[in-house]
Amino acid sequence: MQNITLSVPDVSCEHCVMTVNGALRQQPSVKDIKVDLDSKTVTFQYDPNQVSLDKIEEVLDDAGYTVAK
Numbered sequence: 022m023q024n025i026t027l028s029v030p031d032v033s034c035e036h037c038v039m040t041v042n043g044a045l046r047q048q049p050s051v052k053d054i055k056v057d058l059d060s061k062t063v064t065f066q067y068d069p070n071q072v073s074l075d076k077i078e079e080v081l082d083d084a085g086y087t088v089a090k
Contacts, residue, residue, distance in 0.1 A: 022050070025074070026064040028089040029081065032056060037086065044084040048072045 032041060038056040041063055045051045050068035057064070067077065078088045 022066045022068055024066050026062050029063050029086045030061050030089050031086045032058060032061050040084050041086055044080050048077060048080060
């Protein structure tokens with residue numbers, strides 16, 4: 022399992038938190054999701070053998086939350 026924190030500048034409210042959580046929960050092995058509205062980040066654990074970081078970023082983008090590079 023790997024821990025990662027992604028910058029997601031479009032996260033701004035509790036609805037955003039619910040949407041990001043819902044999108045990430047759909048992915049295999051993603052767990053311990055924490056969305057921080059103040060820092061506009063999402064932190065979680067995932068197994069890169071089960072889901073790629075590119076796929077996770079794609080899922081977030083499809084949900085309307087682009088990951089800042």
